[in-house]
Amino acid sequence: MPDDRIDPGRRSLLRGRLRRAPAPIRPPYASDRRVLDACVRCGACADACPEGIIAAGDGGYPEVDFGNGECTFCGGCAEACPAPVFDLAQETPWFQAARIADTCFARMGIVCQSCRDACPTGAINFTIGWGGPSRPDVDASACTGCGACVSPCPAGAVTVVSAGGQKGTSNVR
Ligand code: SF4
Ligand code: SF4
Ligand code: SF4
Known part of the structure; x- marks a missing residue:
């Protein structure tokens, strides 16, 4: 049963704190x-x-x-590193890729291509929507997860997330 004595704003804040950190x-x-x-x-x-x-x-x-x-x-x-933490011989440095949230300015119709300009592998492509803004999407097969697109984003919309060892064909959104 919900506790009516707790302010709803404070309740949602507490719920947010209980969510697992990435x-x-x-x-x-x-x-x-x-x-x-x-x-x-x-x-x-x-x-x-x-x-x-x-x-x-x-x-x-x-x-x-x-x-x-x-x-x-x-x-x-x-x-x-002096400890057995790293393995330079492993095939892939890590399994992660960039993800673009819907807070992206371009997805809201504001002209911006900063992430694409920053990407060294050409992994961010813009598609023209029918009657809507052009949207950036990340090609997970080309993204190295280097993070170069994160800090240039004026909307703070780009994060790098685990690709779960499944780097491949589908776009990470
Ligand atoms: S993480 Fe690196 S490779 Fe991937 S989209 Fe961003 S800039 Fe490009
Ligand atoms: S740039 Fe990347 S590989 Fe080089 S020291 Fe920093 S984290 Fe390691
Ligand atoms: S830099 Fe950020 S706001 Fe600009 S298009 Fe890329 S994700 Fe969207």
Whole structure:
């Protein structure tokens, strides 16, 4: 039974706090399991990253923040790490891709193509809608999850999310 003494706005705020936070993005070539099992939280990977996108997150474990830039897959973080966390020999640095939310300006009819201009692999394509605005969509098979499209977006509409090891044909929206 709902508690009428709680202000509805406060109730929805409390509900929001109980929702699970999104899983952190670990540095490339490092799985979440290896980070939690073997990372000694020394910060060497963060210090070595020339893009400044690695920071200590929850528990002091390294997380990627694309607010500062993109991953160039230089491998510097992996080479600097003294523990068995990274595997530069793995086939794919990570399984993730960009996702564009409907808060995107272009999807609301405002001209913007900043994400497409920033993408080094041409993974963002605009389709002309019949009578509607042109929409950017991410081709998950071309997206490397580098995050270059995140910080240029004036709407804060781009996030990089886990592709669940299924990088392939369908668009990630
Ligand atoms: S691969 Fe290079 S750019 Fe990417 S997180 Fe590691 S050090 Fe930074
Ligand atoms: S995350 Fe994907 S869509 Fe965004 S810039 Fe990198 S390759 Fe392009
Ligand atoms: S940069 Fe952001 S607002 Fe602009 S088209 Fe891309 S997702 Fe939309």
